[in-house]
Amino acid sequence: MTDLARLKDPISDQMIGASIALNDDSKDVEFRYPIKPFKKQYQKQLAEILGRKKVKAKTSIRSHQIKKDIEPIQGVKNIIAVASGKGGVGKSTMSVMLAKGLQNLGATVGILDADIYGPSIPKMLGQRQKPETPDNKSFLPVDADGIQSMSLGYILDEKDPAIWRGAMVTKALMQLIGDTRWHDLDYLIMDLPPGTGDIQLTMIQKIPVTAAVIVTTPQDISLLDAQKALAMFNKVEIPVLGVIENMSTFICDNCGHETPLFGQHGGAKMAEEFNIDLLGQVPLNITIRENMDAGKPAAVWSKKKAHADLGQIIALRTAQNLAKKPLLLKSGFSLKLNTQ
Known part of the structure; x- marks a missing residue:
């Protein structure tokens, strides 16, 4: 299995790390950051990297918490x-x-x-x-x-x-x-x-x-x-x-x-x-x-x-x-x- 985390992102030129989650049971790849104008490019390049005919990219931007003792702002993820x-x-x-x-x-x-x-x-x-x-x-x-x-x-x-x-x-x-x-x-x-x-x-x-x-x-x-x-x-x-x-x-x-x-x-x-x-x-x-x-x-x-x-x-x-x-x-x- 290809370890995406250790690869360099072809668009951002940064290490992918945990910014992408791969679902081995489906063709879905979860992007944890927005990619709208690059979606087709990512799907094509990831399909080549993973050796698949098709890859479906989904976006899910998660909420991060920095400190437990500070209340989050309502309506704001990050x-x-x-x-x-x-x-x-x-x-x-x-x-x-x-x-x-x-x-x-x-x-x-x-x-x-x-x-x-x-x-x-x-x-x-x-x-x-x-x-x-x-x-x-x-x-x-x-x-x-x-x-x-x-x-x-x-x-x-x-x-x-x-x-x-x-x-x-x-x-x-x-x-x-x-x-x-x-x-x-x-x-x-x-x-x-x-x-x-x-x-x-x-x-x-x-x-x-x-x-x-x-x-x-x-x-x-x-x-x-x-x-x-x-x-x-x-x-x-x-x-x-x-x-x-x-x-x-x-x-x-x-x-x-x-x-x-x-x-x-x-x-x-x-x-x-x-x-x-x-x-x-x-x-x-x-x-x-x-x-x-x-x-x-x-x-x-x-x-x-x-x-x-x-x-x-x-x-x-x-x-x-x-x-x-x-x-x-x-x-x-x-x-x-x-x-x-």
């Missing part, structure tokens, strides 16, 4: 925190990219803007309306082209400053996530505020975060802070699914020439040093900047768009890495990922 050690690395842009990529893969996705001091997700999603409150106690998430979203930016005026102390910030965020009526989410992407201080630690200790993704640029200073973010998740025993290197190169809009403005291979070096996956490298491109500023993420990350394939692969690798994890994620997490 919470993926997106973090960076410093600001200005494009963390919110990468959060939206990840959400759109998972949505394109066929998952039901939400995004929570946990950056209380600088909520930018509403602007990037192109949404400005205040969330509905059917009972004056809870909120309905704002629909952003099929993505369920919530942010303090929907409640406060865009230019109003959030001048709050740490305890108030944490309380506001807990109310924001707990009082939102999330509906049947496979993944909730949580855009954390930059940094690794008390506020960030309190957030990820009180919220049932399943796993995390680190965003960095190739710069040495950004990498140092990204490593602090990695150490923070290690401290609270939350597994890191990988690192996204943003602004990896600058692509000239006129001639298409690529220039490594901020250095080279920083994300890859970090991934190798700490034995985590490099989920992808996203170039610095004016198309991304213009459309995210204009609140048009579909113009960048939707099907048949310039960067959609890249966003889909990064999302695929993220979801596959989570699918490899046991349903009850044990404590005592080390920097070495368990890929079995």
Whole structure:
């Protein structure tokens, strides 16, 4: 019998591990992550690997639990925190990219803007309306082209400053996530505020975060802070699914020439040093900047768009890495990922 767990996935280029379950009594293969645009390709390639005429791929996204003493959020299977050690690395842009990529893969996705001091997700999603409150106690998430979203930016005026102390910030965020009526989410992407201080630690200790993704640029200073973010998740025993290197190169809009403005291979070096996956490298491109500023993420990350394939692969690798994890994620997490 072919041991799929020890093979490399032909699409994600990662080890398959426990992300796929093979039913020997039938032709069914259970994928524990979304694969909608790649379904036919997977079925064909798995049939060749398994020596079968036909393979039927089914998707079953499971709910993982990180800690027994934290109550899960109703309507949410998995919470993926997106973090960076410093600001200005494009963390919110990468959060939206990840959400759109998972949505394109066929998952039901939400995004929570946990950056209380600088909520930018509403602007990037192109949404400005205040969330509905059917009972004056809870909120309905704002629909952003099929993505369920919530942010303090929907409640406060865009230019109003959030001048709050740490305890108030944490309380506001807990109310924001707990009082939102999330509906049947496979993944909730949580855009954390930059940094690794008390506020960030309190957030990820009180919220049932399943796993995390680190965003960095190739710069040495950004990498140092990204490593602090990695150490923070290690401290609270939350597994890191990988690192996204943003602004990896600058692509000239006129001639298409690529220039490594901020250095080279920083994300890859970090991934190798700490034995985590490099989920992808996203170039610095004016198309991304213009459309995210204009609140048009579909113009960048939707099907048949310039960067959609890249966003889909990064999302695929993220979801596959989570699918490899046991349903009850044990404590005592080390920097070495368990890929079995």
